[in-house]
Amino acid sequence: MNNLTNRILITVIIITVISFSVNAQTNVSGGIFSNTTWTLANSPYIVVDTVVVFPNVILTIEPGVVVKFANNKLLEIRQGKLIAMGTAVDSITFTSNSASPVPGIWSSVYLNGSNYVSTFNYCNLYYATKGIDDRCGVGTPVKHSNFMNNVAGVSSMSCGTGLIIDSCSFTNNTTGFTSVGAPVISNSIFRLNNEGLYGGIGAHIKNCIANLNQTGISCRDYSKIEDCTIDSNVVTGIYLDEGTDTIINCEIKNNGIGINNFLYAGNVITQNTIENNTTGILLGSFASIHCNKICNNTAYGLKTTIPYNVNVAYNYWCTPDSASTATVVYDAFDNLSLGMVNFMPLDTSMCYLTGSNCSAYFNLYADTIPHNWIAVNMAAGYSPLSYSWDWGDGSFPPDTLANPSHIYNTAGYYTICLTITDGTGCTSTYCDTNVYLYKSLSTASMVTINVILPTGINYSEPTTNAFNIYPNPVNETLTIKKSNDELAEFTLHDITGRIFLRKEFRSSIILNTEELAKGVYFYEVRNKDGSCKKGKVVKD
Numbered sequence: 001m002n003n004l005t006n007r008i009l010i011t012v013i014i015i016t017v018i019s020f021s022v023n024a025q026t027n028v029s030g031g032i033f034s035n036t037t038w039t040l041a042n043s044p045y046i047v048v049d050t051v052v053v054f055p056n057v058i059l060t061i062e063p064g065v066v067v068k069f070a071n072n073k074l075l076e077i078r079q080g081k082l083i084a085m086g087t088a089v090d091s092i093t094f095t096s097n098s099a100s101p102v103p104g105i106w107s108s109v110y111l112n113g114s115n116y117v118s119t120f121n122y123c124n125l126y127y128a129t130k131g132i133d134d135r136c137g138v139g140t141p142v143k144h145s146n147f148m149n150n151v152a153g154v155s156s157m158s159c160g161t162g163l164i165i166d167s168c169s170f171t172n173n174t175t176g177f178t179s180v181g182a183p184v185i186s187n188s189i190f191r192l193n194n195e196g197l198y199g200g201i202g203a204h205i206k207n208c209i210a211n212l213n214q215t216g217i218s219c220r221d222y223s224k225i226e227d228c229t230i231d232s233n234v235v236t237g238i239y240l241d242e243g244t245d246t247i248i249n250c251e252i253k254n255n256g257i258g259i260n261n262f263l264y265a266g267n268v269i270t271q272n273t274i275e276n277n278t279t280g281i282l283l284g285s286f287a288s289i290h291c292n293k294i295c296n297n298t299a300y301g302l303k304t305t306i307p308y309n310v311n312v313a314y315n316y317w318c319t320p321d322s323a324s325t326a327t328v329v330y331d332a333f334d335n336l337s338l339g340m341v342n343f344m345p346l347d348t349s350m351c352y353l354t355g356s357n358c359s360a361y362f363n364l365y366a367d368t369i370p371h372n373w374i375a376v377n378m379a380a381g382y383s384p385l386s387y388s389w390d391w392g393d394g395s396f397p398p399d400t401l402a403n404p405s406h407i408y409n410t411a412g413y414y415t416i417c418l419t420i421t422d423g424t425g426c427t428s429t430y431c432d433t434n435v436y437l438y439k440s441l442s443t444a445s446m447v448t449i450n451v452i453l454p455t456g457i458n459y460s461e462p463t464t465n466a467f468n469i470y471p472n473p474v475n476e477t478l479t480i481k482k483s484n485d486e487l488a489e490f491t492l493h494d495i496t497g498r499i500f501l502r503k504e505f506r507s508s509i510i511l512n513t514e515e516l517a518k519g520v521y522f523y524e525v526r527n528k529d530g531s532c533k534k535g536k537v538v539k540d
Helices: 002-022 322-326
Strands: 026-032 036-038 047-051 056-059 066-069 075-077 081-085 092-096 106-112 119-121 123-126 128-135 141-144 146-147 152-155 162-166 169-171 175-179 184-185 189-191 194-197 205-206 209-211 215-218 225-228 230-231 236-240 247-248 249-255 257-261 265-271 273-275 277-283 285-291 292-297 300-304 364-368 372-377 388-389 405-408 417-421 427-431 448-452 458-459 466-468 477-482 490-495 498-507 508-512 517-528 532-539
Touching: 026 036, 066 458, 075 081, 146 152, 146 175, 189 194, 209 215, 215 230, 230 236, 249 257, 257 265, 273 277, 277 285, 292 300, 364 517, 372 532, 490 508, 498 508
Parallel strands: 026 047, 036 056, 047 066, 047 075, 056 081, 066 092, 075 106, 081 119, 092 123, 106 128, 119 141, 123 146, 128 152, 141 162, 146 169, 152 175, 162 184, 169 189, 175 194, 184 205, 189 209, 194 215, 205 225, 209 230, 215 236, 225 247, 230 249, 236 257, 247 265, 249 273, 257 277, 265 285, 273 292, 277 300, 372 448
Antiparallel strands: 123 128, 364 372, 388 417, 405 448, 417 427, 458 466, 466 477, 477 508, 490 498, 490 517, 517 532
16 A cells, blocks of 8 residues: 555656646746846746846847747847847747737837847747837847737837848738838748838848738838849838839739839839739839839839829830830820820840940040040940040039040149940949040140040942941951942051051951051051042051
């Protein structure tokens, strides 16, 4: 009998110990005034009243710990530091202590300003008003964490460096992430929220997915959204609240409105695929929209709502011609109170795949005429190109022609800069760095710059002697063509009269110039009847 009693007693003790181990919990409240660790052995921690980590104090939470909050309670990190570093197999959870929680039932993990960098890795935050409430943090990193069933998963008001969000998931929140600072958000998923992400000012959002939200992403000034997938959001994929935002290389599909460019001007929308939305782009203000694929949107590819003409040239619409493109653009032709949308020319080179790579460039050569220089304008981009020449001598306003001339009246060294803007809004600047112009004090002659275009030299006369010479400048081979097959002689020489090339030809000839030194040369094309044409060619 005694043996049986002992066995029963031992069994009761074992069950009791197991029971206590399974149901162990630690109630916490009040201030933390020295470095403290919340351990897995004492988990879960029940925040029965607000907990404050005081300045310069560190609270460390071990992997696997569960922190449960009574209604409306919070964990405040007051100029201190929180280290919540879970692992892929042992995450840290912040949630409600209620048996039937609802979003917003507890308050937040409140980062109340600090010079310390708190960290969250492999954390779960559920049912909070604000899962993480960051006020004036210093680039708090939040990685591999899940935010679900909150009013706001993360709320950030940065006074400097914004939060760094990487590889996180925001699901079924009223707002997944909201910020008035400059967060960096990458490799994250926003799904089934009312608003997936409100980026604030200066947000950088990269390689993220926003789908099945009411609104996928909203941004204010100076934000950049790149390499993202914005898919199947009910109302709007991307909502641009203010100006100077950039959307680049995103896939925007199956949304109500793909992009709502709402109010302020200056946004750039380029290299995106915008397809299978109800409306691809809703245009409420001026924007630079170019090099996009805008196709198969059920109502319109682009719909303007403003009473001014807008230019959206160089986009690919999956249409065979301008008449077909007009049917997917809503403008003054559909509503007389609106402005017209200029979508020509169409993107026929598929720059939505490569982008608009404009380039300002010129080559500068000393002319054979003393005190004269030739600048060969080699700028490239989608037409029309606009030019701004800064001659380096303080002259104003800058020259805006493609091939201007400029005279320097004062002795000194000068650096020339060319800035171009092409038809897609691409801007590029080039300044010469090898050649500096000098006007000697000892001479009365002025230094003159003449800009030419690399389109070759063409002559057309009402006779049968029309011909052209190209390319100019020349690098390897120079081609001369005539409109007749009469015998003619081509001669190329320098300013001293020294002849470098002399060839007879009839309708055309191709000459190798690789052995020529760089510089300016003179040519003559003399016909059998004695008529002659003269000009200059630049060897690059």
